[in-house]
Amino acid sequence: MMAFTWTLILFFSVLLLTSIPLGFYIKKVMSDEATFLDKVIGKIENKLYQFFGKNHVTKEMSAKQYAKGVLGITLISFVFLFILLMTQGFLPGNPNHVPNMTFSLAFNTAASFVTNTNWQAYAGETQVSYLVQMIGLTVQNFVSAAVGISVLFALLRGFKRKNSLSVGNFWKDMTRVLLYVLLPLSIITTILLMSQGVVQNFLPNMEVNGLDEGVKQLIPFGPAASQIAIKQLGTNGGGFFGANSAHPFENPTLFSNFIENYAILIVPAALIMAFGFFMKDLKQGRTIMIVSVFILVLATVGIFLSEMQPIMSQHLMTAGNMEGKETRFGIIWSSLWASSTTAVSNGSVNAMMDSFTPLGGLIPMFLMQLGEIIFGGAGSGLYGMIVFVILTVFIAGLLVGRTPEYLRKKIEPFDMKMACIVILTPLAFVLLGAMSFIILGKPMESLTNSGAHGFSEILYAFTSLANNNGSAFAGLTADTTFLNIIGGSIMMITRFIPMFAVLFLAGNLANKNQTSVSSGTLSTTSPTFIMMLVIVIFVIGALSFFPSLALGPIAEFFVTK
Structure with missing residues (x-):
């Protein structure tokens, strides 16, 4: 337990201390202020603006125009990636002679990567060419992350501006995020991973004789490190190899594991700090950081304790559940990764979560179900999270009989409608997707387990799809026509309907005047409000999913206890 405690202290200390300067840097980038990279990247940025037309990046956009920009880049990205996947067998950069994908798998994969989900119904080392990995999947890892960050700052401008019809310029926001934030961080991370032995080459896969006589073993190669860097930093999670970061060529050492786990969280943590700097109210960023760290640490402790419970193994009591985990990481680093990857919409894995204990698997699932x-x-x-803060402010306003306000903007009916769309859309499609698969998808032909654990595999899959996470319990066969089509559709719906609702919320807020802070203004940085925000988050998740969780991991816990 001491080793676990010191691991958490070390990890979160490094994370929080480095998130402060990175958050301040991101704030300067998104405020169009001078940075130390201007002399290098500024020239590239100006050349891009000249090529695409200066007017396109200097003209302010309304929320509707911003949404059209998001939709436009998404459609272009989807079509481009879909065509690549359908024709990869005819294209160069394919030393392993990977064939074309089927229509349903190409649809699912394209939808997965443009929505920042990276749900993988394929094995990267045998079903995707190097060319497609580089110019298709890796590029979308950058673009989808940049889109999400851009929309965030459109919302922040909505709070910051008054009586304005614009929320920024999408093309400029996305360009600056790509050039000044994601690209430099990815280069640094790639170099660190390569130093630990993560593969980065263009050699074809190699077949060697295995330890069992007559059995061949595949040794995969490829330009993996560069994709792994952005898969983590951009909260994408799609592995170069099928085993993801449990594969020794993706994640060979404890240090590479630390870097990859850190990379999952650093950009989201820095954005929370950037929020405080951008709004010139560090206490607001502190509130969200406290809530996020508290829930993540609580989840990590819960997973660790669940996995450390003594279990019966061939009539012997063993200390902890090591099934599905890599011995080089153990239960401590597997627990931290499992909570990190499901709290963040990353979805990468360094252990097989299908082998976790019932409660050890329930916690990552519930983290995703929180939204x-x-x-x-x-x-x-x-x-x-800001939408949940708005909901909490609204509830608090009802309790005390005051008009709810947040960041000096009144929260009115239209704002609450948009907030409800953001919260309820993923929630609804988790349940609708799981129901449709059970009724129409012939689930018993796709499952390796029956009973409560089989239901958990289905529920986890649709929780992951609807919340743009991408991780899965391995017992569900993902590459079926029904699951590819319905899964791809759910990923698109639950990514962009809430995103567009956020943009329209931003537009409505920007058009309002700012209110004056008075003694009657509800504090959104006090310990009481922090506690209330945590309660609202947990209550919504519990009320929405307790019945389904009771049929899955909770039932399995009592059956296997």
Whole structure:
């Protein structure tokens, strides 16, 4: 237990201390202020603006125009990636002679990567060419993360501006996020991963004789490190290899594991700090940081204690559940990764969560069901948390009989409608998706387990799809026509309907005047409000999903106890 405690202290100390300067830097980037990278990247930025037309990046956009920009880049990205996947067998950069994807798998994969979900119904080392990994999947890891961060700052401008019809310029926001934030961080992370032995080459896969006589073993290669860097930093999570970061070529050492786990959280944590700097109210950022760290640490402790429970193994009592975990990481680092990847909409894994104990698997599932707001996805997690803050302010206003206000803006009926769309859309499609698969998807043909654990595998899958996470319990066969189509559709719906609602919320807020702070203004930085925010988050998650969780991991816990 002492080792676990010191691991958490070390990890979160490094995370929080480095999030402060990075958050301040991101604030300067998104405020169009001078940075130390201007002399290098500024020239590239200006060349891009000249190529695409200066007017496109200097003209302010309304919320509707901003949403059209998001929709436009998404459609272009989806079509481009879909065509690449359907034709990869004919294209160069394919030393392993990977064939074209089927229509349903290409649809699902394209939808997955443009929505920042990275749900993988394929094995990267055998079903995707190097060319597609680089110019298709890796590029979308950058673009989808940049879109989420851009929409976040559109919302923040909505709070900051008054009597304004604009929320910024999408093309400029996305360009600056890509050039000044994601690209430099990815280069640094790639170099660190390569130093630990993560593969980065263009050699074809190699077949060697395995330890069992007559059995061949595949040794995969490829340009992995560069994709792994942005898969973590952009909260994407899609592995270069099928085993993701449990694969020794993706994550070979304890240091590479630390870097990858840290990379999952650093951009979301820095965005919380950037929120405080951008709004010139560090206490607001502190409130969200306290809530996020508290819930994430609580979840990590819960997973660790669940996995450390003595279990019966061949009639012997063993200390802890090591099934599905890599011995080089153990239960401590597997627990921290499991909570990090599901609190953030990352979805990468360094252990097989299908082998976790019932309660050890329930906690990551519940973290996703909270709406991926605990740190959350790049940009999307923070705007989701802000929506929960708005809901909490509204409830508090009802309790005390005052007009709810947040960041000096009155929260009115239209704002609450948009907030409800953001919160309820993923929630509804988790349950609707799981129900439709059970009724129409022939689930017993896709499951390796029956009973409560089989239901948990289905519920986890649709929780992951609807919250743009991408992780899965391994017992569910993902590559079926029904699951590819319905899963791809759910990923698109639950990514962009809430995102557009956030943009219209931003537009409505920007058009309002700011209110004056008085003695009657509800404090949104006090310990009481922090506690109330935590309660609202947990109550919504519990009320929405307790019945389904009772049929899955909770029932499994009592059956196997």
